[in-house]
Amino acid sequence: MSGWTRDDGPILRIENVSVDFFVRKSFFSSRPIHAVTKVDLELDRGETVALVGESGSGKTTLGRATLHLVPIAGGRIVFEGADIADLRGKDLMSLRRRAQVIFQDPFSSLSPYMRVGELVEEPLVIHGPKSRSEREARVFAALEQVKLSPAAEFADKYPHTLSGGQRQRVSIARAMVLRPDYLVADEPVSMIDASSRAEILYLLAELQEQRGLTFLYITHDLASARHFADRIAVMYAGRIVELASAGELIEEARHPYTKALLAAVPEPDPANRLRQRSIVGGEPPDAGDLPRGCAFHPRCPVAMAGTCDVVVPPLIKLSDGHEVACHLYPADGSGEADGSAEGDGDADAAARAESMTSSAASRNGSSDSG
Amino acid sequence: MALLEVRDLALEYTTDRGPLRAVDGISFDLAEGQALGIIGESGSGKTSLAIALMRLLPRNATLVDGSMRLGGEDLGTLSDEEFRVRIRWSRMAMVFQGAMHSLNPVIRVGDQVAERLRADGMDKADAHTRADELLTRVGLPAATAERYAHELSGGMKQRVMIASALTNDPSLLILDEPTSALDVSIQAQIMNLLKELKAERRISMLFVTHDLALASDLCDSIAVVYAGQVREYGSAEGVLTGAQDPYTQRLLASIPSLHDEVAPDFLPGTPPDLRDEIAGCRFAARCALAFEPCDQDAPPLREVRPGQWSRCWLHDPERAPARGESAR
Numbered sequence A: 001m002s003g004w005t006r007d008d009g010p011i012l013r014i015e016n017v018s019v020d021f022f023v024r025k026s027f028f029s030s031r032p033i034h035a036v037t038k039v040d041l042e043l044d045r046g047e048t049v050a051l052v053g054e055s056g057s058g059k060t061t062l063g064r065a066t067l068h069l070v071p072i073a074g075g076r077i078v079f080e081g082a083d084i085a086d087l088r089g090k091d092l093m094s095l096r097r098r099a100q101v102i103f104q105d106p107f108s109s110l111s112p113y114m115r116v117g118e119l120v121e122e123p124l125v126i127h128g129p130k131s132r133s134e135r136e137a138r139v140f141a142a143l144e145q146v147k148l149s150p151a152a153e154f155a156d157k158y159p160h161t162l163s164g165g166q167r168q169r170v171s172i173a174r175a176m177v178l179r180p181d182y183l184v185a186d187e188p189v190s191m192i193d194a195s196s197r198a199e200i201l202y203l204l205a206e207l208q209e210q211r212g213l214t215f216l217y218i219t220h221d222l223a224s225a226r227h228f229a230d231r232i233a234v235m236y237a238g239r240i241v242e243l244a245s246a247g248e249l250i251e252e253a254r255h256p257y258t259k260a261l262l263a264a265v266p267e268p269d270p271a272n273r274l275r276q277r278s279i280v281g282g283e284p285p286d287a288g289d290l291p292r293g294c295a296f297h298p299r300c301p302v303a304m305a306g307t308c309d310v311v312v313p314p315l316i317k318l319s320d321g322h323e324v325a326c327h328l329y330p331a332d333g334s335g336e337a338d339g340s341a342e343g344d345g346d347a348d349a350a351a352r353a354e355s356m357t358s359s360a361a362s363r364n365g366s367s368d369s370g
Numbered sequence B: 001m002a003l004l005e006v007r008d009l010a011l012e013y014t015t016d017r018g019p020l021r022a023v024d025g026i027s028f029d030l031a032e033g034q035a036l037g038i039i040g041e042s043g044s045g046k047t048s049l050a051i052a053l054m055r056l057l058p059r060n061a062t063l064v065d066g067s068m069r070l071g072g073e074d075l076g077t078l079s080d081e082e083f084r085v086r087i088r089w090s091r092m093a094m095v096f097q098g099a100m101h102s103l104n105p106v107i108r109v110g111d112q113v114a115e116r117l118r119a120d121g122m123d124k125a126d127a128h129t130r131a132d133e134l135l136t137r138v139g140l141p142a143a144t145a146e147r148y149a150h151e152l153s154g155g156m157k158q159r160v161m162i163a164s165a166l167t168n169d170p171s172l173l174i175l176d177e178p179t180s181a182l183d184v185s186i187q188a189q190i191m192n193l194l195k196e197l198k199a200e201r202r203i204s205m206l207f208v209t210h211d212l213a214l215a216s217d218l219c220d221s222i223a224v225v226y227a228g229q230v231r232e233y234g235s236a237e238g239v240l241t242g243a244q245d246p247y248t249q250r251l252l253a254s255i256p257s258l259h260d261e262v263a264p265d266f267l268p269g270t271p272p273d274l275r276d277e278i279a280g281c282r283f284a285a286r287c288a289l290a291f292e293p294c295d296q297d298a299p300p301l302r303e304v305r306p307g308q309w310s311r312c313w314l315h316d317p318e319r320a321p322a323r324g325e326s327a328r
Helices: A059-066 A089-098 A116-127 A132-145 A151-155 A164-176 A194-211 A222-228 A246-251 A256-264 A270-274 A347-354 A356-363 B046-053 B080-087 B109-119 B124-137 B142-146 B154-165 B184-201 B236-241 B246-253
Strands: A012-024 A030-043 A048-052 A074-079 A099-102 A182-186 A214-219 A231-236 A239-245 A316-319 A322-324 B004-015 B018-030 B035-039 B061-070 B092-095 B172-176 B204-209 B221-226 B229-235 B302-305 B308-310
Touching (some): A030 A059, A059 A099, A089 A099, A099 A164, A116 A151, A164 A194, A194 B246, A270 B236, B004 B046, B018 B221, B046 B061, B046 B092, B046 B172
Parallel strands (some): B035 B221, B092 B172
Antiparallel strands (some): A231 A239, B229 B308
């Protein structure tokens, strides 16, 4: 365990980070896809931050960037005070051990030819003790920790004999056996039955408490983020569009996209079937061809022509701990101007933002009768 | 009269370890223009039920009991050929879970939607006009017909699958987790579309999912299945706001609430292996309320409130322990 404490500042600092991918356009040329653009985010030790967004929002790419798994195009990622791009040799090895990841799909992330015990031991062969018996003790302890008990019995099984929830515990044990300080969980429960999801999330929360783990929870599920994260960052088209403490983000959402996501969360109410869900139409943009200005403006029910389609709204501080990137909330500083002046978020527009959910439904493309 | 009547349906898979009865005596009615949610965890038999209705069972599965009537006609009396020609994809159609993988990558989307109409003998121009109409109806831009599957997003592909299910104006649409691979905002769009189609065309829908919250977006009635049997059956109002069965209650409690600080619950353990002999209630091993008869005798499905059935000994005045508020 590291000696890093909260007094030393954030354990992980994501500073102005961009990630580009290049896709082949023709034999000789390629074009960049801006998967993540100028993201700033800090994580305190022992904190859980949820990165919420839809496919293509860049949430997974950002998570991988913090693990030094994808090269970044700009900015820096600082783990315990050191830029991870500068790490070499033993220091890089140490980061590889201390920063772990759990993937979404427990059906494809575990080799079907290895027993549970071997799967959990594998990371230790590289990073752990040389002695076989010591490794075995660590494996059994990790299996007990994730409540796959009796450990000796589970260690002998193959993944295909386990349920989805049990497999995901094996993935967690694989990560925990290295005693990490930072864990990225990428949609860890989205392939698990609704009835077992909370069980896995409670387990992660328990391990976090025991070990002071810092936890980046990547998900598209705002409801679970509310219950299991301290703060929520909403991403759209590679940028953070809103960031606040979990409760505040949900009860006092400001960004039209956050509001749209909240309106789309299904809750078990028999009255739902009698009304159309208020939604935004369209789909998230192609990261290789982002709209000018605010990337959400083509779908936004309160977009202001001449502003939102021209200027990228900066992430501004609304109150302590609540940040939003939207022209409805004017910044005092200057935006990242593509051209003209910054947004003039008048009271009118703010009022329209409040009522957006009702007007959004009628704009939905799918409700046009054929 | 109900459009679809299913009675005591039972089907078995042949496995290395003997027969596995994945669906064990399921009955329900589905009225015209109504939607019924079939809710269950993985392995509950919900998908087996759906593909049994479509007669698309794999070779190691056999229907061992029960009957299915569509519009009064006993489907059991039809030969496979008759079923294929008159029923499947004509009177009943299905949208599968992995729509992404159901489209042919080398055939234009419009041709795929028109394919079924062409097979029924419609001429090419008419079939394409109809396909275009349907693609527009499900909210796709007109040019979509000319595109290939890889050019479409997941949500657009699922709309294509819905359009092709509608080609022959089926009276019954079976939807097996139609939105589970989609983002929430796209999921909400698809649910709105299904709601519109249900109202506009009076299509009956069987919505198979593990997500009770999502089912509430479409379903008029709900059947909660567990280990091949119906645990609870009733109106959406009854099941969602006054669940009688301990299993349904736990399922509801495991949904994280967006606007409530109450932490979500979960159901520990896994459903039983149906190849094993289970003497008592199939849920007893995971049930926090289990009492003396639960391990020994299987409870019957009984009507516990008008129009609402539950399979639990707690509702039997002769078997249940003194029923105070504490029992709930």
